[in-house]
Amino acid sequence: MAATILYGKEIAKDIREQLAGEVEELKSKGIVPGLTVVLVGDDPASHSYVRGKARGCEEVGIRSEIILKEASISEEELVAIVEELNENPNVHGILVQLPLPAHISEKAVIGAIRSEKDVDGFHPINVGNMMIGYDSLLPCTAHGVIEMIKRTGMPMEGKHAVVIGRSNIVGKPVSYLLQKENATVTMCHSRTVDLRHYTRQADILIVAAGKAHLIGSEDIKPGAVVIDVGVNRIDSGKLVGDVRFDEAKEVAGYLTPVPGGVGPMTITMLLKNTIEAAKNLSAI
Numbered sequence: 001m002a003a004t005i006l007y008g009k010e011i012a013k014d015i016r017e018q019l020a021g022e023v024e025e026l027k028s029k030g031i032v033p034g035l036t037v038v039l040v041g042d043d044p045a046s047h048s049y050v051r052g053k054a055r056g057c058e059e060v061g062i063r064s065e066i067i068l069k070e071a072s073i074s075e076e077e078l079v080a081i082v083e084e085l086n087e088n089p090n091v092h093g094i095l096v097q098l099p100l101p102a103h104i105s106e107k108a109v110i111g112a113i114r115s116e117k118d119v120d121g122f123h124p125i126n127v128g129n130m131m132i133g134y135d136s137l138l139p140c141t142a143h144g145v146i147e148m149i150k151r152t153g154m155p156m157e158g159k160h161a162v163v164i165g166r167s168n169i170v171g172k173p174v175s176y177l178l179q180k181e182n183a184t185v186t187m188c189h190s191r192t193v194d195l196r197h198y199t200r201q202a203d204i205l206i207v208a209a210g211k212a213h214l215i216g217s218e219d220i221k222p223g224a225v226v227i228d229v230g231v232n233r234i235d236s237g238k239l240v241g242d243v244r245f246d247e248a249k250e251v252a253g254y255l256t257p258v259p260g261g262v263g264p265m266t267i268t269m270l271l272k273n274t275i276e277a278a279k280n281l282s283a284i
């Protein structure tokens, strides 16, 4: 049986239509949700992602602004930009695109963002609130992954979810959100011995290792929900995931493609967070 393909792009379109309605409503109350993205350096992939974010904003009616800075900017200057945005009442969301140049501390910059405007959900206050299970701005990719699993209609409760990758932006947050949905969660990573031993037990497999073609049909439990978070640009210039799609689709029950899977959901959750931040900051 071939897998049902979860087209994030289509799910995202659905959600974005709903978000556009919410923006309309806010505008009628005189609130125009605004996102500012700060992009340091000239990495082409980062520029491409940031363009995607700006397009998403335009689609739902969010005002967006991109601040471009050279890679030579100092940490102090970057923190000063963030602090200015913290005070700007027209800016509800602040996103500093990662990675930052090596001489700038991510901790210092992310920590400088006012937590109510941290639409990435990367500020320690938001991470802590999420971990406890309190309301918080959720990390966009992890939230997008959960929304995609919900769309399968399969309850997560009691299911064995295996997460490959322990990053702060995907692996760790997705493990908390899966636990919140009452899944049993196993974490695997680059030092895991006999990865396949774990992945073959997974009812839900989240692959966020950043290694092209890591997972194939032999690694997947028949019928599993397989979410591919990988974004790898291979030599041909093609974008591929961490899962060998053509193989996996013969075994999995549900499978996300790359591109057109998790990526568009990530941006959609960013738009959702920006609207939420605008509401919270305006006390609506």
Ligand SMILES: Nc1nc(=O)c2c([nH]1)NC[C@@H]1CN(c3ccc(C(=O)N[C@@H](CCC(=O)O)C(=O)O)cc3)C=[N+]21
Residues within 6 Å of the ligand: 048, 049, 052, 095, 096, 097, 098, 099, 120, 140, 231, 239, 258, 259, 260, 261, 262, 263, 264, 266, 267
């Ligand atoms: N502070 C911060 N927040 C982020 O959320 C963040 C970041 N830094 N740094 C880089 C990663 C990566 N990321 C992606 C978002 C969307 C797509 C996406 O929409 N991809 C399209 C294809 C895009 C293409 O073709 O290049 C897709 O999968 O269909 C990809 C990657 C957000 N990130």
